[in-house]
Amino acid sequence: MNTEQELKQFQERIDNGEKIEPKDAMPERYRKQLIRMMSQHAHSEIVGMLPEGNWITRAPSLKRKMVLLAKVQDEAGHGLYLYSATETLGARRQDLVEDYLYGSAKYSSIFNYPTLTYADICVIGWLVDGAAIVNQTMLAKSSYGPYARANLRICKEESFHKKQGYEMLAKMASGTPEQQKMAQDAVNRWWWPTLMMFGPHDSDSPNSAELIRWGVKTKTNDELRVHFVDRMVMEAEAIGITLPDPDLRYNEETGHWDFGLIPWDEFWSVVKGDGPMNRERIRARRHAYEEGAWVREAATEYARKQRLRAEKAS
Amino acid sequence: MSTFDEIPKTQQEALRTVVLWLADDRLIHGHRLSEWAGHGPELEEDLALANMALDMIGHASSLYAYVAKLEGREEEDYHAYFRDDIDFTNCAMVELPRGDFAFTMARQFLFSVHAFLLYQALMDVLEDEELAGILKKHFKEIRYHLRHSGEWMRRLGDGTDESRERVQHALDDLWMYTGELFTSNAHIEATVRFEVFTDPATLHAPWMEMVRQVLDDATLTMPDQNQYMFDGARQGRHTEHLGRLLAEMQFLRRSYPDASWT
Ligand SMILES: [Fe+2]
Numbered sequence: 001m002n003t004e005q006e007l008k009q010f011q012e013r014i015d016n017g018e019k020i021e022p023k024d025a026m027p028e029r030y031r032k033q034l035i036r037m038m039s040q041h042a043h044s045e046i047v048g049m050l051p052e053g054n055w056i057t058r059a060p061s062l063k064r065k066m067v068l069l070a071k072v073q074d075e076a077g078h079g080l081y082l083y084s085a086t087e088t089l090g091a092r093r094q095d096l097v098e099d100y101l102y103g104s105a106k107y108s109s110i111f112n113y114p115t116l117t118y119a120d121i122c123v124i125g126w127l128v129d130g131a132a133i134v135n136q137t138m139l140a141k142s143s144y145g146p147y148a149r150a151n152l153r154i155c156k157e158e159s160f161h162k163k164q165g166y167e168m169l170a171k172m173a174s175g176t177p178e179q180q181k182m183a184q185d186a187v188n189r190w191w192w193p194t195l196m197m198f199g200p201h202d203s204d205s206p207n208s209a210e211l212i213r214w215g216v217k218t219k220t221n222d223e224l225r226v227h228f229v230d231r232m233v234m235e236a237e238a239i240g241i242t243l244p245d246p247d248l249r250y251n252e253e254t255g256h257w258d259f260g261l262i263p264w265d266e267f268w269s270v271v272k273g274d275g276p277m278n279r280e281r282i283r284a285r286r287h288a289y290e291e292g293a294w295v296r297e298a299a300t301e302y303a304r305k306q307r308l309r310a311e312k313a314s
Numbered sequence: 315m316s317t318f319d320e321i322p323k324t325q326q327e328a329l330r331t332v333v334l335w336l337a338d339d340r341l342i343h344g345h346r347l348s349e350w351a352g353h354g355p356e357l358e359e360d361l362a363l364a365n366m367a368l369d370m371i372g373h374a375s376s377l378y379a380y381v382a383k384l385e386g387r388e389e390e391d392y393h394a395y396f397r398d399d400i401d402f403t404n405c406a407m408v409e410l411p412r413g414d415f416a417f418t419m420a421r422q423f424l425f426s427v428h429a430f431l432l433y434q435a436l437m438d439v440l441e442d443e444e445l446a447g448i449l450k451k452h453f454k455e456i457r458y459h460l461r462h463s464g465e466w467m468r469r470l471g472d473g474t475d476e477s478r479e480r481v482q483h484a485l486d487d488l489w490m491y492t493g494e495l496f497t498s499n500a501h502i503e504a505t506v507r508f509e510v511f512t513d514p515a516t517l518h519a520p521w522m523e524m525v526r527q528v529l530d531d532a533t534l535t536m537p538d539q540n541q542y543m544f545d546g547a548r549q550g551r552h553t554e555h556l557g558r559l560l561a562e563m564q565f566l567r568r569s570y571p572d573a574s575w576t
């Protein structure tokens with residue numbers, strides 16, 4: 001698809017709100033952008049298992065242990081749907097994975113921060129899954145059918161994650177003094193990195209306009225961020241948690257909450273690989289991938305032998 | 315029950331002892347499986363390992379709740395969080411570090427064959443309807459664990475040279491911990507006498523038969539039966555690994571005993 005006529009027809013389909021399906025014609029650049037975005041989303045789900053997995057063996061009750069384990073398992077499932085959806089665009093899962101382990105593909109920077117106390121688990125559920133929901137609710141309306149459907153499915157589970165995290169955080173925020181301290185400390189550490197999850201300011205986001213024109217996204221980074229802050233201010237207040245931003249103020253004119261300056265230097269530094277946990281996260285994922293190689297080879301070899309046996313028998 | 319505890323003198327005591335054996339096995343095994351979260355050899359297996367871990371911990375949780383009720387205790391997971399290693403009664407096999415994927419699957423397989431046979435026997439023996447109902451629910455999942463681990467034994471045994479070597483090693487390393495699943499002592503005899511447990515020796519022949527079938531398919535060698543066998547974990551005499559596992563598992567709950575985490 002290259003002629004102007006074809007591009008125009010494609011844009012018309014998008015503007016009419018039609019869904020693009022794997023077999024449909026699409027501009028090469030649309031396909032490339034989707035592969036980049038969807039695989040980045042998939043890698044984020046997988047790397048996201050690490051900070052939370054850090055507390056499974058130390059969860060403070062069997063119920064909390066099961067809730068956390070099930071959540072981490074859900075994230076593996078999200079990664080799986082998203083890799084499958086990306087494969088409908090002609091990409092191979094193995095190549096995508098190797099591109100973030102050894103190449104230049106990215107995953108969400110939020111997972112490059114450490115989980116220091118159990119309260120971090122609650123705050124990740126509340127804030128990080130909360131931000132993911134805002135983003136993924138939009139992506140559930142994406143113009144690419146398989147991506148839209150994957151996000152719709154994911155959103156249902158993320159809502160559950162957020163609810164569980166928020167409820168436990170509320171409990172800690174009104175619990176013993178030590179629990180309260182852990183809860184507030186975790187919010188203080190995760191608040192700004194969470195706001196950065198929506199990506200750079202619209203003015204610094206070169207892909208945004210194109211993605212919106214193609215209906216892959218329907219809202220800008222800043223719009224999503226403002227919507228998120230509005231909700232979180234209410235939710236924090238309801239459980240007696242203070243958001244660590246002295247500049248948070250309700251703006252009568254816009255009807256939204258204004259907030260302070262996001263530390264963008266930190267954002268770009270973490271994106272480029274210099275965050276507190278970047279190296280450890282990649283090391284852990286590489287280790288799992290490389291240590292798993294002999295297992296995957298064994299499964300392939302066994303399947304080959306089974307096929308040969310079946311052929312011989314028939 | 316610790317090494318200082320007495321042999322059960324009533325049926326109720328015997329029942330409590332048996333349910334704690336089952337619960338401790340599952341909690342500790344589930345803990346080891348849960349250590350795989352995020353580190354599995356492929357995404358599909360991450361899901362399967364988390365599934366089995368969730369089943370195991372879920373089974374433990376319902377069994378601990380049952381014991382707590384017997385004892386009139388409010389805190390359902392008291393036994394998971396507030397006992398020391400000499401009070402835990404899981405078999406030693408499940409507390410060994412997770413090792414590589416071959417070790418994890420070989421342990422899962424040997425354990426699941428035993429769980430399959432033991433649950434079958436217990437569902438026959440136990441008269442308590444509530445407990446029988448709990449076991450029946452677990453049994454469905456045990457069958458899945460058995461199938462899943464059995465398939466991996468075949469894949470690894472009959473896969474590449476490396477996978478065969480790894481899984482054979484795992485079996486050889488695990489074998490000395492299988493003995494205590496089938497031996498008896500005064501505690502176990504008492505539970506059999508009160509008709510809440512089954513004579514462990516009767517499970518040995520069917521266990522060997524089921525294991526042998528899969529090992530044959532997998533072109534693996536049955537380890538030597540006449541070797542030193544570890545014994546005593548059911549009476550609190552564990553390996554050094556359990557203490558560290560519990561230190562990790564219990565630290566938060568024990569550090570703030572007044573805090574609520576439910
Ligand atoms: Fe997710």
Ligand SMILES: [Fe+2]
Pocket residue numbers: 075129157158161
């Ligand atoms: Fe989530």
